[in-house]
Amino acid sequence: MKQKEKVIRVKLKVFWLLVAISLLCISTDVFAQRKKADYFLKPQVGIWFGPVTPVFSTADDVDTALWGGGFVRFNVFALPLKVGFDSSYEHFKSEGVKELTVIPVYGNLLWRLPIDMPIAFQLKAGAGSAKVTIQPDNASQWDPLGMLGFELSFPAGKWINIGLRIDYLFIYEGYIKGASKNGHIINTGLTLYLNIGI
Amino acid sequence: MKKFFNYIVFFAAIVTVYGCTGKKALFDELSGSRLTVIIKGTFESTTHSGSIKNWDTTVSPSQSIDDSVNDCITDSSEQFPATFMVDIAEMRMDDDEVSNYRQVFTAQVSDTDPFFNGQGVRLKCDDVKPGKMYNSVKLYIRKLIFDNATQWYIDANGIVVPDNAPQVIFHEETVNGFDFNQVLVNTFYDTLKQNSADIIRVFPLEIPIDGGLIVNEDEEVVLEIRLIIKNFIKLYEYDFSNDNGYRAVYHYWAVSDWLRDVHPDDVYMGGNLLGVARVYRKDKVATVSGTTGSSGYVIAIPAKDMYGNPQTIADYFLDDDNSSWERPVYKPHSPSLQTATIEGYLDYYLRYEQYKVGYNAFVDDVNDGSYEDLWNAYDSYKWSLRLPPLVAHTYNDSGTQKYTLTNVPDGQYRFYFVEDVDVPYGTLPDVDNVGSEKAVTINVGSNIVNFP
Numbered sequence: 188m189k190q191k192e193k194v195i196r197v198k199l200k201v202f203w204l205l206v207a208i209s210l211l212c213i214s215t216d217v218f219a220q221r222k223k224a225d226y227f228l229k230p231q232v233g234i235w236f237g238p239v240t241p242v243f244s245t246a247d248d249v250d251t252a253l254w255g256g257g258f259v260r261f262n263v264f265a266l267p268l269k270v271g272f273d274s275s276y277e278h279f280k281s282e283g284v285k286e287l288t289v290i291p292v293y294g295n296l297l298w299r300l301p302i303d304m305p306i307a308f309q310l311k312a313g314a315g316s317a318k319v320t321i322q323p324d325n326a327s328q329w330d331p332l333g334m335l336g337f338e339l340s341f342p343a344g345k346w347i348n349i350g351l352r353i354d355y356l357f358i359y360e361g362y363i364k365g366a367s368k369n370g371h372i373i374n375t376g377l378t379l380y381l382n383i384g385i
Numbered sequence: 386m387k388k389f390f391n392y393i394v395f396f397a398a399i400v401t402v403y404g405c406t407g408k409k410a411l412f413d414e415l416s417g418s419r420l421t422v423i424i425k426g427t428f429e430s431t432t433h434s435g436s437i438k439n440w441d442t443t444v445s446p447s448q449s450i451d452d453s454v455n456d457c458i459t460d461s462s463e464q465f466p467a468t469f470m471v472d473i474a475e476m477r478m479d480d481d482e483v484s485n486y487r488q489v490f491t492a493q494v495s496d497t498d499p500f501f502n503g504q505g506v507r508l509k510c511d512d513v514k515p516g517k518m519y520n521s522v523k524l525y526i527r528k529l530i531f532d533n534a535t536q537w538y539i540d541a542n543g544i545v546v547p548d549n550a551p552q553v554i555f556h557e558e559t560v561n562g563f564d565f566n567q568v569l570v571n572t573f574y575d576t577l578k579q580n581s582a583d584i585i586r587v588f589p590l591e592i593p594i595d596g597g598l599i600v601n602e603d604e605e606v607v608l609e610i611r612l613i614i615k616n617f618i619k620l621y622e623y624d625f626s627n628d629n630g631y632r633a634v635y636h637y638w639a640v641s642d643w644l645r646d647v648h649p650d651d652v653y654m655g656g657n658l659l660g661v662a663r664v665y666r667k668d669k670v671a672t673v674s675g676t677t678g679s680s681g682y683v684i685a686i687p688a689k690d691m692y693g694n695p696q697t698i699a700d701y702f703l704d705d706d707n708s709s710w711e712r713p714v715y716k717p718h719s720p721s722l723q724t725a726t727i728e729g730y731l732d733y734y735l736r737y738e739q740y741k742v743g744y745n746a747f748v749d750d751v752n753d754g755s756y757e758d759l760w761n762a763y764d765s766y767k768w769s770l771r772l773p774p775l776v777a778h779t780y781n782d783s784g785t786q787k788y789t790l791t792n793v794p795d796g797q798y799r800f801y802f803v804e805d806v807d808v809p810y811g812t813l814p815d816v817d818n819v820g821s822e823k824a825v826t827i828n829v830g831s832n833i834v835n836f837p
Contacts, residue, residue: 248416272396283485283511285415294396314401321415323481323514324602328407358412366410 226345226382227299227307231260231269235352237376239277241287242355245371249279249287255376260297269297273313277372286322289372291315291332291356307348309338317358319370330370333357340380348380418512419600421607422476422484423505426469426492426614428682428813429776430663432503433789436777438682439496441616441810448810451619451642455649457537457545457634463620464533466494466638470555470562472528476508477589478519478598484510487527489556494531501615508610519598522610522662523589526566529658530555531618531638534563538633548627551635563637568623569655585655592660595774597691606666607792613659613772617641619811624650641811644703644767646712659813661772665794671827673790677779677836681804682814683788685775688797688824698801701771702816709766713759772813795829802836 236255241248256275263270272294279287293315300308313334320327334357340350358370429437442465443449450463469492476484486509492500500506513519536548553564569587592610600606619641627633640657647654677683690696703710751757775793779786800823807818821836 244416245412248412281511283482284513285511287415293401316401316403319407319411321411323483323512324411324414325514326409326411326414328409328411329403330407330411331401331405360407360410360412362405363407363410366413368410368412368416370412 226342227340227348227380228262229382229384230262231258231348231380231382233258233260233348233378233380235275235374235376235378237352237374239275239279240373240375241279241371242373243371244368245287248285249281252277252279254278256291256374267299267301269299269309271295271297271311271313273315275374277374284323287370288318288320288327289356289358289370290318291334291358292317293332293334295334295336297338306339306341307350309340311336311338311354317356317370319358331359333359338378340378346382348378348382350378350380352376352378414512418510419515419605420483420510420513421605422508422510422610423607424500424508424610424612425503425505426500426612427503428611428613428615428617428772429503429778430609430611430774430792431777431789432505432791433777434496434502434504435780436788436790437496437501437503438616438778440494440501442494443810444620449619451621451647453642453647453649453651454620454622454636456622456624456632457539457636462547463535463636466531466533466562466618468492468530468532468562469494469500469614470528470530470532470560472526472556473508473524474527474588475525476510477523477525478513479521479523481513481519483513484508505609510608513598513600515600515602515604517599519594521591521593522608523591524587524610524660525589526587528553528555528564529566529569529587529639530560530562530564532560532562534561534635534637536633536635538627538629538631540631548633551637563623563635563639565621565637565639565654568621568639568653569658570653587655587658590658590660592662593771594662594664595771596663596687598664604666606664608662608664609792610662611660611772613661613813614640617643617659617811617813621647621654622649623652643812644770648712656767659770659772661774663774665792667792669795669829670792671795671829671832673793673825673827673832673834675788675833675835677786677788677802679804680779680781680786681802682808683777683779683790683834683836684773684801684803684814684819685790685793685798685825686773686801688799697799697822698773698819699816701773702814702819703766703770704816706817707766709762711763713756713763793827793832795827797824797826799823800825800834800836 234257238251239254240251254277258271258273260269260271274292277289293313295311295313297309297311302308315332316329317332319330334354336352336354338350338352340348343349354374356372360366360369427437444463444465471490473488488508490506492498496502530553534551536551537545538548540546550561551563552559553562566587570585617640618638620636621639623635625633642654642657645656686698686701688695775790777788777790779788801819802821803814803819808814825834
């Protein structure tokens with residue numbers, strides 16, 4: 188009896204999967220229409236806002252906070268590539284006196300995944316610097332920074348795209364004498380893109 | 386467009402190269418600390434375990450049973466505590482939250498436990514601001530527990546009966562003992578003063594740092610906090626009515642009431658937990674050793690205070706001949722005890738009425754502030770006690786009394802000696818008994834200071 192139920196359940200699953208796939212196939216037609224005017228290809232300025240989380244060894248010292256940043260991006264020729272320029276302000280506190288402020292400034296290259304959907308998936312990688320300030324020492328300096336990230340966004344009209352982003356920031360101090368730690372931060376955020384025509 | 390792309394790449398490259406100008410390992414500094422905090426339970430500062438006076442575990446009314454214990458005394462059944470338990474909620478330096486961590490530790494009442502043998506227990510601590518002057522460390526103490534507390538009650542026949550040992554929750558577990566932290570709430574016991582009941586002395590316990598603490602960049606320092614516990618505890622009494630309505634008492638161990646005397650039937654003893662803190666750099670310390678004529682304490686203080694003014698031991702210890710030493714008390718007429726005869730009762734009640742009349746007149750008399758002045762003079766005198774930063778006790782080495790004082794920062798000091806006979810159990814030295822002053826300059830390395 189139970190076996191029979193199982194078989195029915197599996198059959199139902201397959202059915203719904205087929206329905207979903209066929210719906211998806213039908214809708215690509217609709218998307219294809221809109222793709223002719225893909226405003227996402229225009230130059231963009233944007234802002235993001237969300238939890239910034241210290242990870243790995245950095246998580247031992249400071250806690251997650253809520254901050255954000257901004258960016259500008261341009262398409263490169265006809266390739267699915269964009270170049271971008273990002274900056275943000277991130278201030279981390281702890282239960283005690285320790286505080287960490289990071290202002291990353293970096294350029295990055297974004298590759299839009301060739302998926303034929305109105306939702307744009309982008310992978311990105313970049314490099315730059317970060318101004319790092321620590322308390323209670325009240326010491327600060329610029330450190331080199333590398334980053335990897337992922338974004339997805341969908342259009343909300345001609346001008347605006349709304350998206351989500353996850354970035355991993357690596358702040359490199361390993362080259363400094365006596366250093367045994369580097370900075371690790373994961374930024375997640377809600378992003379608002381403005382597609383502007385130049 | 387291609388040109389523009391080049392600009393962007395060029396810009397990113399410049400920014401990246403600019404980032405490589407840092408010289409400090411900031412993330413290491415963020416997680417590291419310049420400050421090591423050590424807490425000890427001894428009057429002595431030395432880490433030389435021989436130069437720390439051994440526990441005297443005698444239980445007797447003249448020594449470790451306080452004179453405020455007046456009910457249900459059965460000496461032979463009271464035992465010296467075996468375990469000391471501490472629960473610290475937080476530690477601050479002035480108002481900086483340098484150690485926002487709950488820390489719990491248990492020390493055995495023995496001469497080999499790190500808390501009592503000079504080694505100390507390390508407290509977790511974040512960092513301090515370089516270049517900032519700190520004057521005090523604040524310990525937010527949640528619990529201080531000694532075991533071997535007892536409970537007694539007087540039954541219907543007037544016989545003292547032992548009851549279950551008092552229990553208390555320590556570190557989320559029920560243990561035998563009494564948390565004397567809860568009675569450390571008063572500077573002065575006086576119900577005539579409005580603030581008598583709400584001055585908590587251990588949340589925080591503010592411990593002055595002798596000479597202050599200032600850490601420069603690239604310096605690492607040790608902050609040594611000493612709570613005076615070893616050879617400084619006594620048995621006290623807490624009166625109450627038990628669940629069956631019988632008069633009952635707890636007998637519990639707590640810090641000595643040497644500074645602020647606890648009277649019979651007093652509940653509170655705030656201000657008696659004494660502490661001192663000092664700072665040293667590990668790479669700039671000396672060891673001082675020497676001999677003395679008799680057994681006692683060798684005490685050293687910096688020759689100058691933090692403002693550069695010369696100072697002596699009189700700036701630290703108090704004098705029990707001072708008019709503000711004795712606690713001001715309006716004493717009831719004696720005898721205040723009932724006796725079994727009818728004359729005894731009549732005498733008692735007559736004197737009690739007389740006391741009430743006298744007390745009312747007294748309140749009228751002192752309502753002009755004079756009583757408050759007396760109390761304030763007493764209180765401020767007691768607060769003026771400073772404990773010396775450097776102390777060692779002598780030990781007998783084949784007939785010669787020797788001492789070793791470790792971790793002495795280099796500089797100019799005044800050394801003193803006080804004999805054991807002048808420091809009975811449960812007390813600290815009186816300034817009159819501290820003598821043999823020597824002005825000494827201590828250099829990094831080994832130094833010798835002998836007392837004849």
